[in-house]
Amino acid sequence: MHTPARLQYLKIKKEHENEILLFRMGDFYETFDKDAELLSSELDIALTARGMGKGEKIPLAGFPYHSLETYLSKLISKGHHIAICEQTSDPTSSKGIVSREVVRIVTPGTIIEESILDNKSNNYLVSIFEENDLFGLSYMDITTGEFSTTQLNFSNIHPEISRLNPSEILIEENTDTDLDFSAHKTTKIPKDYYSLSNSIDEIKKYFNVNSLEPFGCQNLPLAIQASGSILKYVKKNRKNSIIPITKLTTYSSENYMILDKQTSNNLEVFHGGRDKNQKYSLLSVLDSTKTSMGARMLKRWLGQPLLDIQRLQIRLDSVESLTENTLTRSKLIQILSSISDVERIINNISIENSNPREVLSLANSLEKCEKLRNEIIRDQNISQKLLWTTKNIQNHSEMISEIKSAISENPPLTLIDGTAIKKGFSKELDKLIQTSQQAKSYFSSLEKREREKTNIKSLKVGYNKVFGYYIEIRNANLEKTPENYIRRQTLVGAERFITDEMKTYESQILNIQDQITDLTNQIFKELCAKISSVSEKILSTSNAISKIDTLSTLAQVAIENRYIKPTLTNKTILEIKDGRHPVVEQISIDKMFIPNDLILSTTKDQLIILTGPNMSGKSTYIRQVGIITLLAQIGSFVPATSATIGLVDRIFTRVGLQDDLSLGQSTFMVEMLETASIINHATNKSLIILDEIGRGTSTYDGLAIAQSIAEFIHDNPKLGSRTLFATHYHELTQLSKFLKRACNYTVDVSESEGEIIFLHNIIQGASDKSYGVHVAQLAGIPKQVISRSYQILDELEKKTNFKKDIKRSKTEKQLPLMPSDTIIKSKLNSIDINKITPIDAINRLAELKKLSDKDNN
Numbered sequence: 001m002h003t004p005a006r007l008q009y010l011k012i013k014k015e016h017e018n019e020i021l022l023f024r025m026g027d028f029y030e031t032f033d034k035d036a037e038l039l040s041s042e043l044d045i046a047l048t049a050r051g052m053g054k055g056e057k058i059p060l061a062g063f064p065y066h067s068l069e070t071y072l073s074k075l076i077s078k079g080h081h082i083a084i085c086e087q088t089s090d091p092t093s094s095k096g097i098v099s100r101e102v103v104r105i106v107t108p109g110t111i112i113e114e115s116i117l118d119n120k121s122n123n124y125l126v127s128i129f130e131e132n133d134l135f136g137l138s139y140m141d142i143t144t145g146e147f148s149t150t151q152l153n154f155s156n157i158h159p160e161i162s163r164l165n166p167s168e169i170l171i172e173e174n175t176d177t178d179l180d181f182s183a184h185k186t187t188k189i190p191k192d193y194y195s196l197s198n199s200i201d202e203i204k205k206y207f208n209v210n211s212l213e214p215f216g217c218q219n220l221p222l223a224i225q226a227s228g229s230i231l232k233y234v235k236k237n238r239k240n241s242i243i244p245i246t247k248l249t250t251y252s253s254e255n256y257m258i259l260d261k262q263t264s265n266n267l268e269v270f271h272g273g274r275d276k277n278q279k280y281s282l283l284s285v286l287d288s289t290k291t292s293m294g295a296r297m298l299k300r301w302l303g304q305p306l307l308d309i310q311r312l313q314i315r316l317d318s319v320e321s322l323t324e325n326t327l328t329r330s331k332l333i334q335i336l337s338s339i340s341d342v343e344r345i346i347n348n349i350s351i352e353n354s355n356p357r358e359v360l361s362l363a364n365s366l367e368k369c370e371k372l373r374n375e376i377i378r379d380q381n382i383s384q385k386l387l388w389t390t391k392n393i394q395n396h397s398e399m400i401s402e403i404k405s406a407i408s409e410n411p412p413l414t415l416i417d418g419t420a421i422k423k424g425f426s427k428e429l430d431k432l433i434q435t436s437q438q439a440k441s442y443f444s445s446l447e448k449r450e451r452e453k454t455n456i457k458s459l460k461v462g463y464n465k466v467f468g469y470y471i472e473i474r475n476a477n478l479e480k481t482p483e484n485y486i487r488r489q490t491l492v493g494a495e496r497f498i499t500d501e502m503k504t505y506e507s508q509i510l511n512i513q514d515q516i517t518d519l520t521n522q523i524f525k526e527l528c529a530k531i532s533s534v535s536e537k538i539l540s541t542s543n544a545i546s547k548i549d550t551l552s553t554l555a556q557v558a559i560e561n562r563y564i565k566p567t568l569t570n571k572t573i574l575e576i577k578d579g580r581h582p583v584v585e586q587i588s589i590d591k592m593f594i595p596n597d598l599i600l601s602t603t604k605d606q607l608i609i610l611t612g613p614n615m616s617g618k619s620t621y622i623r624q625v626g627i628i629t630l631l632a633q634i635g636s637f638v639p640a641t642s643a644t645i646g647l648v649d650r651i652f653t654r655v656g657l658q659d660d661l662s663l664g665q666s667t668f669m670v671e672m673l674e675t676a677s678i679i680n681h682a683t684n685k686s687l688i689i690l691d692e693i694g695r696g697t698s699t700y701d702g703l704a705i706a707q708s709i710a711e712f713i714h715d716n717p718k719l720g721s722r723t724l725f726a727t728h729y730h731e732l733t734q735l736s737k738f739l740k741r742a743c744n745y746t747v748d749v750s751e752s753e754g755e756i757i758f759l760h761n762i763i764q765g766a767s768d769k770s771y772g773v774h775v776a777q778l779a780g781i782p783k784q785v786i787s788r789s790y791q792i793l794d795e796l797e798k799k800t801n802f803k804k805d806i807k808r809s810k811t812e813k814q815l816p817l818m819p820s821d822t823i824i825k826s827k828l829n830s831i832d833i834n835k836i837t838p839i840d841a842i843n844r845l846a847e848l849k850k851l852s853d854k855d856n857n
């Protein structure tokens with residue numbers, strides 16, 4: 001026999017088998033059975049047992065309700081999904097068992113708890129739907145109201161996921177995909193979530209529209225399916241609560257430069273340094289945004305560099321005007337510092353998860369937003385340039401005064417005692433508060449009155465939770481007790497009493513207290529509803545503020561670090577004068593950073609072979625070119641004295657040696673995979689940065705691969721990309737003899753009396769020494785080893801003269817554009833087994849065999 005509570009639990013748990021069910025019992029969230037065991041081991045809390053029926057002892061673990069956020073954050077970070085089951089009837093007034101209901105399912109992509117969220121990052125939930133190597137992708141951030149969708153091909157899906165860095169990815173259960181989601185938490189959802197007709201209905205119903213046309217995705221079925229599935233999932237998780245999404249936007253990744261994970265890692269855009277933290281990244285140099293919304297916007301800009309020269313020019317002109325007008329800029333930055341996270345606040349308000357303090361801060365911030373706009377308009381030098389942002393700052397004066405007239409000046413976080421509402425806003429509330437105060441003042445003066453009446457000096461009025469207000473008389477004075485005193489409690493040495501009059505006032509206070517709370521709640525709710533009815537206007541303002549914050553930050557950083565405005569062009573050139581690496585120059589403050597020039601173009605200097613000693617600055621130089629290009633394409637100034645940037649469609653990088661043991665791939669395999677992907681995807685408009693290709697294998701193999709890749713990039717008409725190639729294979733410098741657009745650069749070294757000084761200065765020419773042993777010496781390798789190394793080096797150099805004898809082989813074959821595996825696979829895919837004749841089948845087989853043989857030779 002189960003107890004009724006146990007029965008109720010089992011029924012609810014049955015519907016939430018995939019989640020940990022937190023079952024509210026009074027002041028605790030309890031878990032039972034397997035959930036309890038899991039909870040206890042994950043959170044390190046005690047596992048006990050509770051009787052819940054005859055002879056039945058059930059494992060139990062729980063925690064107090066007020067610790068929910070702390071524990072939620074731990075459970076979510078460990079990848080669990082949590083169902084929160086609350087008591088939905090009042091235990092004091094309901095007969096029998098309290099009713100309970102799951103009010104929310106919390107998953108990594110649907111959390112709203114501020115303490116768990118990172119305010120400088122978006123918290124994206126992504127859904128992906130795949131059909132015939134095409135992907136629908138949709139993402140939502142329920143803390144900011146963003147909801148967007150797109151369709152992508154296979155090669156673009158990973159970069160997009162890495163850009164969004166979602167906390168949770170939804171995919172269809174039983175799906176058989178080649179995508180690698182290992183870096184993210186995934187949730188498998190039923191197939192019907194992705195049905196096209198359901199998805200269309202889901203979206204139409206949610207937005208209350210007849211067609212998907214306004215969202216621009218009417219002809220993108222996979223995007224619709226991904227979006228429909230997200231909506232359904234979020235609705236299911238949030239039960240009856242509101243979802244703060246007001247629109248769906250369709251975007252195309254073609255409008256942005258793809259910044260794949262490889263490149264963003266290699267250029268250390270978001271994370272850098274040895275331990276890959278944020279400290280030594282490009283973002284860390286740039287991010288002095290003053291608002292969390294601005295920080296999120298800057299991150300978004302960095303992840304989505306633009307390809308459109310006009311849009312970039314608008315951003316650059318805005319940054320320029322802000323750099324030129326120091327006074328206004330510093331005023332703007334000062335105002336921005338006092339603006340709260342309007343974007344998340346308005347969402348909290350819409351989902352009824354806000355408090356009076358937050359609402360007041362919204363009003364204050366909106367006021368500041370208007371001030372910011374006025375400040376910009378006042379300065380004629382910048383107002384025109386920033387018009388594209390300021391025009392979206394809406395007028396909120398009505399809302400601001402509405403909030404300010406309703407919420408008191410220093411409001412508490414809760415609505416309990418009515419102090420959150422300003423005096424004068426509601427006559428009814430004021431009256432209730434007045435009556436309550438009168439009743440309270442009856443008690444505060446009661447002691448004095450009763451002492452006078454009874455002539456007992458030690459008479460005391462007190463309050464406790466069990467008996468409420470009481471009058472206490474010491475035993476010595478008991479004979480003076482008036483007749484109307486009713487005995488309540490006997491203590492050692494004293495008695496406690498109440499009177500009828502006290503009872504009346506007391507119940508009045510309690511009654512009024514409830515009325516005050518109810519009315520305060522009602523007023524606050526109405527106010528929030530009013531605010532959320534204009535949420536779109538507020539979001540428009542917050543978006544504009546984020547942009548202004550980002551632009552002012554870029555301007556401030558440009559001034560502080562001496563960046564200049566790049567000239568943008570659609571020609572395939574790159575010309576940088578005195579370029580610097582924005583992160584390395586910050587780190588090496590004690591040393592002067594040596595600036596370097598660059599000239600690259602698809603027609604003349606297309607392929608730079610950069611040789612030079614270890615530690616001389618080759619890697620730094622080629623990365624700085626990538627970073628400067630990236631900065632220019634987000635609309636930022638760049639670390640140089642002048643720069644002409646021919647926009648690139650993508651920056652490809654292959655840098656350093658990395659093992660990917662988690663994927664079971666060797667160092668060299670990873671290197672080759674990444675290189676293959678580069679030469680298969682790069683175009684005439686791309687920028688390719690190769691650092692020591694071929695180093696992971698034997699010298700001859702490595703050299704052979706490095707040379708043929710350089711030749712391929714140079715010769716293949718589909719590529720011809722602007723390329724920087726740093727290498728220790730000094731033999732490659734010979735390439736400039738037979739590759740027309742290849743040129744040699746090296747890093748200057750000063751060598752005198754055995755002293756070697758790295759000048760970090762890039763000059764034309766080739767180097768034939770690596771000074772590797774010298775660097776080993778600097779690193780503290782024992783003297784013995786060093787002198788022996790020099791000895792061996794000497795012998796080797798005498799013995800071999802392979803340095804000078806690389807040639808272009810006459811019988812070279814052109815590499816296929818795609819590896820034949822891919823070709824074979826796509827040919828196989830195109831065969832329809834049901835329609836093919838036996839003869840045709842044999843012919844096709846022969847064709848495939850031929851392809852495969854060719855590959856083996």
Ligand SMILES: Nc1ncnc2c1ncn2[C@@H]1O[C@H](COP(=O)(O)OP(=O)(O)OP(=O)(O)O)[C@@H](O)[C@H]1O
Nearest residue numbers: 588592593594613614615616617618619620621760
């Ligand atoms: N232009 C520069 N001005 C000042 N210091 C620099 C410059 N370039 C690089 N350095 C310093 O030299 C160090 C080594 O640079 P980097 O890693 O680019 O050398 P490298 O030539 O790629 O070496 P290796 O061949 O061993 O890979 C950097 O960490 C930096 O401290």
Ligand SMILES: [Mg+2]
Nearest residue numbers: 618619620691
């Ligand atoms: Mg290097």
